[in-house]
Amino acid sequence: MFSDFAFGIFQESxxxxxLLDRVDQPRENPYPAGDISHLLYLKNWIDTVQWHYEDLIRDPGIDPVAALELKRKIDASNQERTDLVEYIDSYFLDKYRDVSVLPSASINTESPAWAIDRLSILALKIYHMREEAERQDASEEHRRACTEKLSVLLEQKKDLSAAIDQLLDDIAGGKKYMKVYKQMKMYNDAELNPVLREKRN
Structure with a gap:
């Protein structure tokens, strides 16, 4: 199943x-460029770094200048994440380009790559919730609450994985078809963001 394949790569990332647990560590991808494994690993690496950016920026004692710099990094990371989701959807568009779409075929509410994006974030939630459930310096009450939350996350993983695999099966069988819209994020575009446009002029 593709969801198991993807989740395994997310766990690896x-x-x-x-191992170093640093947002500034070198980005190393063990998979060959152009391979779907490379894209999935990179996707989760970006998500993982951004997860920790989000932790850092919530430090109530953070220096305002450092916070602004970090916010810029988060914005750039969000843009890279969105671009990569679109690359992953391009992979699926190419993979299924020769499928004969049935007359009764319908479109899904989200593309395969955006569902896989949610699976990547879910992998991070599971990893960190498991850490909390096993944290020896936490109270028994804390560990118990986190164990219950982890159980819910694992059930969510099962459901989301099944939905992703069903969607891909339906696309492969012509029961669903892909129609991908670019996200068209406006806040990074100097032509579309009025603040950036004003500063440029």
Whole structure:
């Protein structure tokens, strides 16, 4: 199943990141460029770094200048994440380009890559919730609450994985068809963001 394949790569990326556990560590991808494995690993690596950016920026004692710099990094990371989701959807568009779409075929509410994006974030939630559930310096009450939350996350993983695999099967069988819209994020575009446009002029 594709969802198991993807989740395994996400786990590999998360575990590799946490060997050093630094947002500024070198980005190393063990998979060949152009391969779907490369895209999935890179996607989760970006998500993992951004997860920790989000932790850092919530430090109530953070220096305002450092916070602004970090916010810029988060914005850039969001843009890269969106671009990569679109690359992954391009992979699926190419993979299924010769499928004969049935007359009764319908479109899905989200593309395969955006569902896989949610699976990548879910992998991070599971990793960190498991850490909390096993944290020995936390109270028994804390560990118990986190164990219950982890159980819910694992159930969510099962459901989301099944939905992703069903969607891909339906696309492969012509029961669903892909129609991908670019996200068209406006806040990074100097032509579309009025603040950036004003500063440029």
């Amino acid at each position: 998360i575990e590799k990141y946490h």
